[in-house]
Amino acid sequence: KKTYAVGTPFSKGQKRRGVEHGPKAIRDAGLVERLSNLDYAVHDFGDLTFKHLEKDEHFMHVPFPRTVGRANQLLSGAVSGAVGAGHTCIMLGGDHSLAIGSVEGHAQQCPDLCLIWVDAHADINTPLTSPSGNLHGQSVAFLLKDLQNKMPEVPGFSWMKPFLSARDLVYIGLRDVDPGEHIILKTLGIQYFSMRDIDRMGIQRVMEVTLDHLLARKQRPIHLSFDIDAFDPSLAPATGTPVNGGLTYREGIYVTEEIHNTGLLSVMDVVEVNPTLGATPEAVEATTSLAVDVIASALGQTREG
Numbered sequence: 230k231k232t233y234a235v236g237t238p239f240s241k242g243q244k245r246r247g248v249e250h251g252p253k254a255i256r257d258a259g260l261v262e263r264l265s266n267l268d269y270a271v272h273d274f275g276d277l278t279f280k281h282l283e284k285d286e287h288f289m290h291v292p293f294p295r296t297v298g299r300a301n302q303l304l305s306g307a308v309s310g311a312v313g314a315g316h317t318c319i320m321l322g323g324d325h326s327l328a329i330g331s332v333e334g335h336a337q338q339c340p341d342l343c344l345i346w347v348d349a350h351a352d353i354n355t356p357l358t359s360p361s362g363n364l365h366g367q368s369v370a371f372l373l374k375d376l377q378n379k380m381p382e383v384p385g386f387s388w389m390k391p392f393l394s395a396r397d398l399v400y401i402g403l404r405d406v407d408p409g410e411h412i413i414l415k416t417l418g419i420q421y422f423s424m425r426d427i428d429r430m431g432i433q434r435v436m437e438v439t440l441d442h443l444l445a446r447k448q449r450p451i452h453l454s455f456d457i458d459a460f461d462p463s464l465a466p467a468t469g470t471p472v473n474g475g476l477t478y479r480e481g482i483y484v485t486e487e488i489h490n491t492g493l494l495s496v497m498d499v500v501e502v503n504p505t506l507g508a509t510p511e512a513v514e515a516t517t518s519l520a521v522d523v524i525a526s527a528l529g530q531t532r533e534g
């Protein structure tokens with residue numbers, strides 16, 4: 230089983246420049262080299278080429294809907310192909326709107342997949358609830374069957390339909406949830422562990438309950454969608470929407486160690502690394518090196534050798 234890294238230099242799910250340089254920055258932090266001397270080499274598939282569509286008017290207050298939709302359609306095919314060929318896939322972002330295509334492409338091959346969303350944010354706004362209109366804060370709403378009656382037809386997304394059940398999703402790291410998102414989480418009964426839950430329960434118990442919730446009935450492929458802003462901004466400053474009080478290094482690594490140990494990781498997204506937002510070169514390096522560390526940990530690198 231080979232591991233493929235696919236670069237997705239894309240930023241139109243949000244308004245800040247620079248996140249399209251995420252894939253290169255993560256590579257420059259030594260992704261392939263750091264993993265090649267371990268027995269789970271990562272093969273670099275290279276970057277997908279996204280074209281910006283000329284006519285792409287806002288949909289309500291949502292910018293670039295067709296460009297984002299088309300990028301995700303392309304990514305969906307790439308992820309479906311990699312997983313279909315029996316590989317583990319690491320998607321290097323780029324903003325978190327790319328999870329729409331990544332998870333959809335994965336589900337084409339693995340319809341019974343479960344999704345672990347590690348993030349400061351729930352990314353579950355609909356166009357009607359979103360405070361910003363940015364699609365990187367709406368990704369999960371495009372995936373859930375349970376939200377179908379709440380979602381308008383967004384131009385650029387007619388190639389897909391929602392496929393995920395709310396019970397097949399767990400959030401870890403939430404600490405900045407919009408009012409509309411909170412209503413959706415509660416109404417759909419989605420399992421989530423906020424930073425407060427992590428403070429109360431500890432990360433070991435959170436992972437035990439998460440994996441039991443998702444895998445107890447049936448073992449199935451895991452899609453891990455990891456937003457680097459899940460970490461405390463002191464560890465991952467080079468990102469677009471930092472929020473204080475995030476995961477420690479050890480908590481983040483424990484999450485990925487536990488997911489590796491299931492043997493079920495099939496696709497991992499690492500998104501929202503924006504190398505232009507680090508105040509110093511050291512801040513950028515800290516963020517990109519952390520991204521490599523969580524990928525290595527998810528692929529089996531251990532702290533005990």
Ligand SMILES: N[C@](CCCC[B-](O)(O)O)(CCN1CCC(O)CC1)C(=O)O
Binds near residue numbers: 325326351352365367
């Ligand atoms: N929930 C936000 C942030 C989405 C972040 C996307 B990511 O992929 O990074 O998880 C809005 C968050 N919130 C809006 C009000 C402000 O005062 C604070 C930020 C949104 O724009 O939907």
Ligand SMILES: [Mn+2]
Binds near residue numbers: 348352
């Ligand atoms: Mn996110």
Ligand SMILES: [Mn+2]
Binds near residue numbers: 348458501
């Ligand atoms: Mn986030």
